[in-house]
Amino acid sequence: MEAEKRVVIASSSQRKRERRRIRRRIRRNEKRVIAPSSLPKDVVEEIFLRLPVKALIRLKSLSRQWRSTIESRSFTERHLKIAERSRMDHPKVMVVSAEDPLKGIVPGAGIPRPDTNIGFRTFCLESASLVSFTLINFPIGFSYWTHVSESCDGLFCIHSAMTQSMYVVNPATRWLRQLPPARFQILMHKFGPTDTDWGEMNSVFHLAFVKATDYKLVWLYNSDKYNADDSSPNEGVTKCEVFDFRANAWRYLACNPSYRIFHDQKPAYANGSVYWFTEPYDGRIEVVAFDIQAETFRLLPKIIPAIAGSDPHHIDMCALDNRLCMSRREHDTMIQDIWRLKPSEDTWEKILTIDLLSCSSSRTEIRDMFNWSAKDLVEPSTPVAICKNKKILLSHRYSRGFYYWTHVSESCDGLFCIHSAVTQSIYVVNPAIRWLRQLPPARFQILMRKFGPTDTDWGEMNSVFHLAFVKATDYKLVWLYNSDKYNADDSSPNEGVTKCEVFDFRANAWRYLACTPSYRIFHDQKPAYANGSVYWFTEPYDARIQVVAFDIQAETFRLLPKINPAIAGSDPRHIDMCTLDDSLCMSRREHDTVIQYIWRLEPSEDMGKDFDHRFAFLFFFPDCVSRWI
Numbered sequence: 174m175e176a177e178k179r180v181v182i183a184s185s186s187q188r189k190r191e192r193r194r195i196r197r198r199i200r201r202n203e204k205r206v207i208a209p210s211s212l213p214k215d216v217v218e219e220i221f222l223r224l225p226v227k228a229l230i231r232l233k234s235l236s237r238q239w240r241s242t243i244e245s246r247s248f249t250e251r252h253l254k255i256a257e258r259s260r261m262d263h264p265k266v267m268v269v270s271a272e273d274p275l276k277g278i279v280p281g282a283g284i285p286r287p288d289t290n291i292g293f294r295t296f297c298l299e300s301a302s303l304v305s306f307t308l309i310n311f312p313i314g315f316s317y318w319t320h321v322s323e324s325c326d327g328l329f330c331i332h333s334a335m336t337q338s339m340y341v342v343n344p345a346t347r348w349l350r351q352l353p354p355a356r357f358q359i360l361m362h363k364f365g366p367t368d369t370d371w372g373e374m375n376s377v378f379h380l381a382f383v384k385a386t387d388y389k390l391v392w393l394y395n396s397d398k399y400n401a402d403d404s405s406p407n408e409g410v411t412k413c414e415v416f417d418f419r420a421n422a423w424r425y426l427a428c429n430p431s432y433r434i435f436h437d438q439k440p441a442y443a444n445g446s447v448y449w450f451t452e453p454y455d456g457r458i459e460v461v462a463f464d465i466q467a468e469t470f471r472l473l474p475k476i477i478p479a480i481a482g483s484d485p486h487h488i489d490m491c492a493l494d495n496r497l498c499m500s501r502r503e504h505d506t507m508i509q510d511i512w513r514l515k516p517s518e519d520t521w522e523k524i525l526t527i528d529l530l531s532c533s534s535s536r537t538e539i540r541d542m543f544n545w546s547a548k549d550l551v552e553p554s555t556p557v558a559i560c561k562n563k564k565i566l567l568s569h570r571y572s573r574g575f576y577y578w579t580h581v582s583e584s585c586d587g588l589f590c591i592h593s594a595v596t597q598s599i600y601v602v603n604p605a606i607r608w609l610r611q612l613p614p615a616r617f618q619i620l621m622r623k624f625g626p627t628d629t630d631w632g633e634m635n636s637v638f639h640l641a642f643v644k645a646t647d648y649k650l651v652w653l654y655n656s657d658k659y660n661a662d663d664s665s666p667n668e669g670v671t672k673c674e675v676f677d678f679r680a681n682a683w684r685y686l687a688c689t690p691s692y693r694i695f696h697d698q699k700p701a702y703a704n705g706s707v708y709w710f711t712e713p714y715d716a717r718i719q720v721v722a723f724d725i726q727a728e729t730f731r732l733l734p735k736i737n738p739a740i741a742g743s744d745p746r747h748i749d750m751c752t753l754d755d756s757l758c759m760s761r762r763e764h765d766t767v768i769q770y771i772w773r774l775e776p777s778e779d780m781g782k783d784f785d786h787r788f789a790f791l792f793f794f795p796d797c798v799s800r801w802i
Contacts, residue, residue: 218242222255226327226345227305253326265304267344268294269321269329289314291331293344307344312351314338322382322390323442323492330390334378335371337362341382355392355414355423360400374399375433381440381447385465390416391447393440393463395433415468430461430470435485443492444516448473450485457481458488477512477521502529582642582650583702583752590642590650597622601642615652615674615683620660634659634696641700641707645725650676651707653700653723655693675728690721690730695745703757704776708733710745717741718748737772 212220221229221243229252233240242248271288289311295304315333322330330352332339337354354362357376366374376399380392393413394400400412410433413426432451435458441448445466451459458481460473480488480499488501497514499521511525582590590612592599597614617636626634636659640652653673654660660672670693673686692711695718701708705726711719718741720733740748740759749760757774 214238214242218248221248222252230346256327266296267324267329268296269331270294271315271319288319291315291319291342295344307347309342309344309347309349311338311340311349318378320378320380322380323439325382325384325388328382328388330380330382332358332380334358334361334376341388352390352416353422355416356402356425357392357394357400357412357414360402364399366399370399375436376400377434377436377449379439381442381463383442383447383465385445388418389465391440391463391465392416393429393434393447393449393461395436413463413470426468428470430472432459432461432472434461438485438490441490441492441497443495443497443514446497448490448497450488450490453485458483458485460490473518475519475521479510480512498524580638580640582640583699585642585644585648585702588642588648590640592618592640612650612676613681613683615676616685617652617654617660617672617674624659626659630659636660637694637696637709639699641702641723643702643707643725645705648678649725651700651723651725652676653689653694653707653709653721655696673723673730686728688730690732692719692721692732694721698745698750701750701752701757703752703755703774708750708757710748710750713745718743718745720750739770740772 217239221232221239224232229243233243270292271290291309291311293307293309295306296302297304311331313336315331315336315338318335319331319333327345328341328343330339330341334357337358339352339354339358340349341352342349361376374397375395376397377392377394380390383389383391391413392415393411396410396412402412410431411429413429414423415426416423430451432454435450435452438450445464447463447465449461449463451461458476460476462471462473463469464471477499479501483501487504488499490497490499492498493513496516498511499514500509500511502509507529509527509529510523511527512521513524514521579591579593587605588601588603590599590601597618599612599614599618600609601612602609621636634657636657637652637654640650643649643651651673652675653671656670656672669689670691671689673689674683675686676683690711692714695710695712698710702725705724707723707725709721709723711721718736720736722731722733723729724731737759739761743761747762751758751760753773756776758771759774760769760771762769
């Protein structure tokens with residue numbers, strides 16, 4: 174038996190060796206077949222020149238010859254020129270934004286974590302559509318104000334003056350390079366300004382990204398106590414640092430302007446020079462120009478009198494088609510004029526006059542959360558691009574999407590309501606199919622905007638900014654909030670402690686409810702929806718917390734008859750309310766024992782059932798912050 178097994182094994186191995194010998198013999202006898210090129214090299218290159226960058230990156234991996242062609246300097250320069258001509262005919266805009274809404278707090282420091290994820294969105298102006306989106310993670314994030322330069326051959330410089338983070342990034346290829354911090358950043362970090370110092374600071378945080386023979390970064394800023402530096406050769410009014418990409422180092426320029434630079438204006442780059450507005454001197458504004466080849470400064474010989482005599486907050490500067498442009502907005506007539514500088518730098522021509530009142534519409538005001546014709550906004554709107562159909566794209570420093578606190582409702586059949594109480598933004602969105610519907614602003618939002626709260630007001634405000642998204646026969650939005658001076662409204666039928674608005678999706682309109690609770694709602698708690706009702710905690714009254722319930726069918730309010738004593742006697746900041754399996758749940762954390770108890774309400778609403786008080790909520794505790802945030 175053993176002998177038979179050995180024979181079978183031996184014969185099997187011999188067959189395998191024989192098959193391998195046959196395959197090797199066949200390969201030796203085969204002639205390599207090289208597919209002839211179906212197109213000449215110059216034709217292939219012409220095709221590549223018209224492809225987007227992402228397609229070229231994929232093609233490089235298919236052929237060494239193609240890689241050599243695509244990475245050659247001549248091809249790169251030709252591809253850039255064609256892309257620039259394409260942008261003239263079909264202008265696009267890049268929107269850069271932080272993408273870390275849940276970045277959390279640095280443990281022990283009490284400050285937000287740096288923004289590490291930055292999103293780059295490209296929009297086509299002609300179709301107003303999103304062309305591409307790229308999310309890039311930066312090893313060292315950006316704290317507080319993040320500044321982005323203008324594009325230079327598709328490259329951007331992103332930096333934070335408050336930290337030492339600085340990168341050059343190409344969103345098309347996801348390539349990035351970390352740069353050493355400028356001396357300005359090192360000195361600011363060494364000085365350690367307080368929040369008050371940052372608010373009062375008049376240094377210039379914007380730098381210019383330009384290209385002469387090589388790429389350069391130019392950072393011109395005002396000399397002050399925050400960036401005092403004994404090693405600087407300049408002891409004058411301003412300092413200028415230039416980054417040399419070949420040496421990978423910053424260097425000071427010895428001769429700088431003797432005018433302080435206006436701190437709240439980005440530099441403009443056009444026709445081989447970078448331009449800055451100065452602070453007013455003897456009632457007149459000057460324009461400083463920097464030649465990127467010679468690296469010398471000069472004053473612009475002629476400025477439009479309407480610009481020179483203005484407050485720098487009321488004027489703006491930008492580049493259109495590689496030409497320097499300036500604009501000024503008339504406060505009374507709401508007319509904005511735009512002038513363009515001729516290449517000789519001795520003559521200005523008016524190219525556009527915009528009636529900002531004609532830009533004001535419900536669509537603009539609601540969609541963009543910005544009223545272009547608001548008379549309290551004296552800053553002009555910056556021209557970004559001019560389309561073929563003679564339409565102009567305007568941007569404003571205060572025109573942005575969701576501003577400050579953005580609130581998101583709980584899911585209702587996969588739909589979410591996203592809104593901001595500070596602006597008039599409100600949308601219903603379905604993330605699964607990328608569908609969204611813009612809603613008219615609630616009366617609450619309109620009144621808040623009309624009142625115009627300051628930052629201090631927002632901090633002291635006890636209105637309720639969270640709404641509930643529910644479904645009865647139809648979908649509804651329920652917004653219950655406290656009555657106060659910020660939302661005083663003569664047209665409201667309710668003059669009590671609270672007000673409630675309900676959005677009717679069929680009528681596409683908000684309506685007030687006449688009967689609302691007589692208890693103020695605790696402002697820092699989201700409502701919970703369970704078993705056909707929406708629930709809110711009240712503020713403590715006689716040292717006791719109540720729970721207000723809203724029946725979404727009958728649209729009536731009531732108080733919950735019984736509450737767990739441990740909840741009712743607590744500080745509302747120490748308790749929480751949510752929904753689990755369509756049942757209302759409440760939780761309370763013991764400060765000393767670090768144990769969190771969770772109660773679930775029975776359908777009769779008359780008792781709470783205690784269950785698993787060591788459930789997965791432990792991740793909220795300090796010892797787990799570093800693992801969960």
